[in-house]
Amino acid sequence: MSFHLTKQFHLLKPFVQTRNIWASKLRDYQKDAINECVDAIKNGIMRIGVSMATGGGKTVVFSSLIEKLSQDSGKTDFKTLVLVHRRELAHQASRTIKRSFPDKIVQLEMGNQHVDTRQCDVIIASVQSLIRRMDKYRKDDVDLIIIDEAHHAVAESYTRILEHFDAADKNTNIPVVGFSATFERADNKALSDVIDKIVYHRGMLDMINDNWLCEGKFTTIKINTDLSKVEKSSSTKDFKINSLSHVMNVPEVNEMILLTYLQKKKENGLKSTLLFGVDIAHVTNLHELFTAHGINSRYVTSNTKDEQRDTIIKEFKEGKIEVLMNCGIFTEGTDMPNIDCILLCRPTRSRSLLVQMIGRGLRLHHSKTYCHIIDFVDSSEVGIISVPSLVGIPKSQGTLDENTLEELEKIKEEQVEAKRLSMEQEAQRALENQNIFNENSAKFKEFIANTDAMDLTMTTYESLSQFFEQTNNPDVKTLEGMSYYGKEQELLGGSKYPWVKFNKDAWALALQKGHHLRVYMKRVPDNGITVAKYTLKLYREIPKFLRHDNSVRYAVKQILVSSDLLDIVSKVEEILSNLYNEAFNISGSPLTSISKYSKWRRDKASEKQVNFVSRLLKAELAKRQGDFERIDSNGIATYVKDMNKGTASDILFATSLAPSYSLRKLLKALDFKMIKG
Numbered sequence: 323m324s325f326h327l328t329k330q331f332h333l334l335k336p337f338v339q340t341r342n343i344w345a346s347k348l349r350d351y352q353k354d355a356i357n358e359c360v361d362a363i364k365n366g367i368m369r370i371g372v373s374m375a376t377g378g379g380k381t382v383v384f385s386s387l388i389e390k391l392s393q394d395s396g397k398t399d400f401k402t403l404v405l406v407h408r409r410e411l412a413h414q415a416s417r418t419i420k421r422s423f424p425d426k427i428v429q430l431e432m433g434n435q436h437v438d439t440r441q442c443d444v445i446i447a448s449v450q451s452l453i454r455r456m457d458k459y460r461k462d463d464v465d466l467i468i469i470d471e472a473h474h475a476v477a478e479s480y481t482r483i484l485e486h487f488d489a490a491d492k493n494t495n496i497p498v499v500g501f502s503a504t505f506e507r508a509d510n511k512a513l514s515d516v517i518d519k520i521v522y523h524r525g526m527l528d529m530i531n532d533n534w535l536c537e538g539k540f541t542t543i544k545i546n547t548d549l550s551k552v553e554k555s556s557s558t559k560d561f562k563i564n565s566l567s568h569v570m571n572v573p574e575v576n577e578m579i580l581l582t583y584l585q586k587k588k589e590n591g592l593k594s595t596l597l598f599g600v601d602i603a604h605v606t607n608l609h610e611l612f613t614a615h616g617i618n619s620r621y622v623t624s625n626t627k628d629e630q631r632d633t634i635i636k637e638f639k640e641g642k643i644e645v646l647m648n649c650g651i652f653t654e655g656t657d658m659p660n661i662d663c664i665l666l667c668r669p670t671r672s673r674s675l676l677v678q679m680i681g682r683g684l685r686l687h688h689s690k691t692y693c694h695i696i697d698f699v700d701s702s703e704v705g706i707i708s709v710p711s712l713v714g715i716p717k718s719q720g721t722l723d724e725n726t727l728e729e730l731e732k733i734k735e736e737q738v739e740a741k742r743l744s745m746e747q748e749a750q751r752a753l754e755n756q757n758i759f760n761e762n763s764a765k766f767k768e769f770i771a772n773t774d775a776m777d778l779t780m781t782t783y784e785s786l787s788q789f790f791e792q793t794n795n796p797d798v799k800t801l802e803g804m805s806y807y808g809k810e811q812e813l814l815g816g817s818k819y820p821w822v823k824f825n826k827d828a829w830a831l832a833l834q835k836g837h838h839l840r841v842y843m844k845r846v847p848d849n850g851i852t853v854a855k856y857t858l859k860l861y862r863e864i865p866k867f868l869r870h871d872n873s874v875r876y877a878v879k880q881i882l883v884s885s886d887l888l889d890i891v892s893k894v895e896e897i898l899s900n901l902y903n904e905a906f907n908i909s910g911s912p913l914t915s916i917s918k919y920s921k922w923r924r925d926k927a928s929e930k931q932v933n934f935v936s937r938l939l940k941a942e943l944a945k946r947q948g949d950f951e952r953i954d955s956n957g958i959a960t961y962v963k964d965m966n967k968g969t970a971s972d973i974l975f976a977t978s979l980a981p982s983y984s985l986r987k988l989l990k991a992l993d994f995k996m997i998k999g
């Protein structure tokens with residue numbers, strides 16, 4: 323009985339308005355959608371999808387598509403199966419087809435209604451009923467299958483039905499056309515088991531811009547709940563209703579919903595509000611609360627009898643009910659265009675559910691300019707599809723208040739732009755860092771090469787007098803016969819460079835950018851006597867981004883070991899001139915800048931330095947109260963007040979290497995000074 327369109331697709335003609343009473347009224351985009359379907363089928367793409375925002379008139383479109391394909395088939399007994407998954411959708415489809423094509427025989431396969439296959443043009447079947455009555459149908463009984471709200475079509479029951487009619491794969495001979503507002507969020511892989519191509523898409527914003535849908539104003543209200551612990555269903559991944567109800571159906575949240583409604587009603591003169599609650603208990607509690615505050619509200623749940631439900635819907639449409647509450651009933655296929663406010667009190671992780679809920683309010687109606695959509699979101703927003711996330715705003719920046727979809731799109735664009743900018747900046751920074759890295763590692767390599775070279779080209783002074791001649795050190799003669807300590811004081815402490823003693827047998831000289839030289843003295847036995855052995859080391863501070871391990875701050879290079887401090891000192895001279903001229907790429911004669919006699923060192927210490935040194939000294943004094951007799955915080959204050967920049971930077975440098983030693987020494991010196999008066 324089935325008419326195999328694939329064999330006759332060339333017979334399909336572009337859609338033209340025919341005898342249907344709606345045809346003259348079909349909107350342009352609806353005609354386009356029909357033509358796209360016809361074209362695809364003509365080209366042998368038999369399992370197709372039409373994506374159209376809620377309220378776009380999918381029922382109207384598929385009614386006309388049925389008529390079109392039926393006419394083109396030339397068959398007098400062309401039969402269409404429309405698959406729906408809920409009562410409202412079945413009735414809506416039935417109404418629309420009958421109204422559009424009054425001479426078509428439309429029958430329902432649902433509940434206690436049964437189709438007479440011999441004399442029916444359109445079978446509207448609820449999936450749940452049809453699956454139990456499949457024996458009644460032969461596989462070629464139908465010529466076209468329409469799936470309403472096709473994002474559900476991946477469910478097993480749909481597949482079984484499609485298999486029964488030999489329409490479960492792309493080689494099907496009969497077209498399968500799915501309609502949905504939310505294809506994009508369905509599991510693509512799974513959806514592709516049922517649909518091969520989405521041939522037409524028209525989104526919510528396009529429809530609003532073209533005035534086919536009413537503008538929404540979105541407000542988010544943060545409520546003090548934590549949904550992160552709410553259990554999730556393993557199949558739908560949405561919150562489990564029981565668990566969600568525990569968190570949402572609490573007096574504080576319900577009161578917040580009431581107060582928000584009252585406030586918005588006052589501001590906007592709301593007349594017809596649709597509220598989505600979590601479960602029957604939630605809706606009942608809210609109903610009680612709203613009624614107690616004089617609000618004319620009713621509710622519909624799965625327990626409400628069909629007749630009663632129809633009466634409530636009728637009264638609501640007539641404006642007799644202010645707030646209509648429901649849980650899971652009015653999500654799809656509800657056509658109540660007068661809705662001017664939606665209270666989303668049922669947080670969801672399902673994008674399609676949110677789209678469907680919002681869609682109820684966006685139908686055009688003479689009584690409203692906007693539909694106010696109020697979204698109650700928890701503070702964590704973990705995985706919740708809230709209104710901002712719906713339009714691609716990852717996480718709402720604060721809350722929304724009366725934002726239109728267009729504004730939300732702008733917010734999204736701004737965020738995308740900000741993200742793009744920050745990515746660009748990051749890329750730029752990364753590039754700069756890379757350059758610095760390259761430059762630094764080049765410098766570092768060069769530096770290492772230079773220090774190696776220095777080692778090789780090091781001038782070894784044959785004698786002290788040769789050193790004195792070459793360094794013009796006037797103090798030379800007094801060194802003879804001095805103790806280690808005396809020599810150190812003379813050659814390092816008395817040097818023209820600001821060496822600091824940062825530990826008992828250790829001195830350091832700051833170079834630049836954290837790089838410094840250190841001289842360590844070790845007493846070693848030599849032919850029965852103890853002699854000093856000095857080691858000169860270069861500490862090169864590793865740039866932070868080059869550090870593999872945060873505890874390793876310096877690259878250390880041993881430069882010279884000698885028992886003669888003068889060797890060390892002359893080597894230092896050489897290193898300094900090499901370093902400052904080459905490795906650090908400083909032109910001119912920068913050596914004076916680290917000289918103890920540089921002018922900058924005599925300037926008064928900055929306030930920051932004064933405060934910092936003062937804090938360090940006071941903290942050290944507090945730790946070692948008993949060690950000093952006279953020095954106190956007043957003494958410290960007097961000392962730091964007159965401190966110059968050179969001294970301050972020496973103290974800070976020494977304490978950066980060994981925090982306590984130099985502070986203790988300084989306190990001791992100050993204490994001594996105080997005793998002396």
Ligand SMILES: Nc1ncnc2c1ncn2[C@@H]1O[C@H](COP(=O)(O)OP(=O)(O)OP(=O)(O)O)[C@@H](O)[C@H]1O
Nearest residue numbers: 347348349375376377378379380381382655657681
């Ligand atoms: N061409 C048209 N002329 C007049 N009214 C139309 C037209 N198309 C759609 N409508 C009306 O727009 C409303 C929404 O249509 P319909 O219910 O078919 O949309 P839908 O896309 O199926 O929505 P939902 O996804 O919410 O079920 C209905 O009231 C319908 O009568």
